[in-house]
Amino acid sequence: MLVAIDDRDTVGAVDTRLLRTFVTLARAGSFTAAARALHLAQSTVTVHIRTLERELGTPLFDRMPSGTVPTRAGARLLEEAEEVLDAVARLRATAATASGQGDAAGGAVEGQVAVGAGDSLCASRLPGVIASLRRTHPRLDVELHAADTATAVDGLRTGRLDIAVLLEPEVDESDLLARRIADEPLAYVAAPGHPLAQRAAGWAELADECFFVHEEGCSYSDRLVRTLRGLPGARPRITRFGSIDAARSCVAAGLGLTLLPRVTVERHLHEGRLTVVDGPEAPPVPVQLVRHRKRWFAPGAQIVAEELTRAFTAA
Known part of the structure; x- marks a missing residue:
């Protein structure tokens, strides 16, 4: 998908795949980590970033021995790029609803929802929740990713995760919304x-x-x-x-x-x-249901969050 980006006095078409790669690299801090997160070859990540830098006419990253750091222009672009990707997600959800594929039109909710959680929850409570969702919403693809708190928080910020379920006393991050849904003995x-x-x-x-x-x-x-x-x-x-x-x-x-x-x-x-x-x-350690404060929370993600809340409350 292409979106228009106002770059000073020019308007160019930028592939949103390039923006997603850019955002992931900015959050991950290295080409290796970004490639792993995106399930791409490192050479593909490099090509995406070079293409985006060429199209925007400015370097977006400083390549350091310890990894990559956004330039001043890259740092300014980061929030805008996240908003564009969020808008794309909203457009896709609206299109699905209008075409009869969404819940509002009476059809089954579909799409992918990525859930991150620690090893203990991945090995205990979450498989049953996902199995239940597959029975009740067969067109909803729920992906479970094992992640510690730092990795899950980063995943929410980069868009790799839609929801995180964390065993934490509190989640004090201004860009995230956390809700305590249970206590784990x-x-x-x-x-x-x-x-x-x-x-x-x-x-x-x-x-x-x-x-x-x-x-x-x-x-x-x-x-x-x-x-x-x-x-x-x-x-x-x-x-x-x-x-x-x-x-x-x-x-x-x-x-x-x-x-x-x-x-x-x-x-x-x-x-x-x-x-x-x-x-x-x-x-007991609190169970926190966490999502990004600004990013579009799609209907599928809402269904998963509701089922997680129900399952943990009933446990």
Whole structure:
């Protein structure tokens, strides 16, 4: 699709694919990261940016050893480009409704909705929600992307994600809208044969234990690590994984403890592979439903947000 962009005294037609590549590169900070986010070859990203710079008649990025940084012109273009892409999304939604493909015209809602969430939710609650949506809205393609908070926030800003579901006490970003839809209980767990299994344990007993927790950027894991390392004389042994499965497997093998959302270990507790440790209070972690404040929230995204809210509220 082509859009008209007023560049000083000239008007040129710019392919919106180039604008999407530009916005993604500006947010990602490198050609490699942008290519990965867009599922394009790095050479294609390079061609898109060079073409856009040629059409607009100005460099948009400074190429630095550490990555790419928007020039002054690039920084000014970024917000405008995001608004253009948002307008294109609105036009497509309006066209779908007018042609009888949208909900307002009595047809089934269709399109793609990208949802980002942390590993714990991707492995527990979200697959069931997406399965339900596929039954009730078969023409709605819901994509689930595993992402930590920083990656999800960046995805919302670049348009790679429509919705993020985050386990965070709060989301304090001026360009994002966050709504708390639930609280996720946490549990300390260990293998059934662990000395602390099924009994009360205070911080003094946990201070020298081995903990296998989620990677840095996970709010509840970060809080646990800070607390353990702040205990007087404590020498906690902490291993961090990008996968909850890895942490859970180490704990099930009797190597130590972990702190995870209870929903992610419920089956393992039922099967007797893990057991609860009655440790210090671990407040439930809020579940935040997040979207971009300015970007068009398409009918399909609204349906997904409503189903997520319903599912988490009912859990």
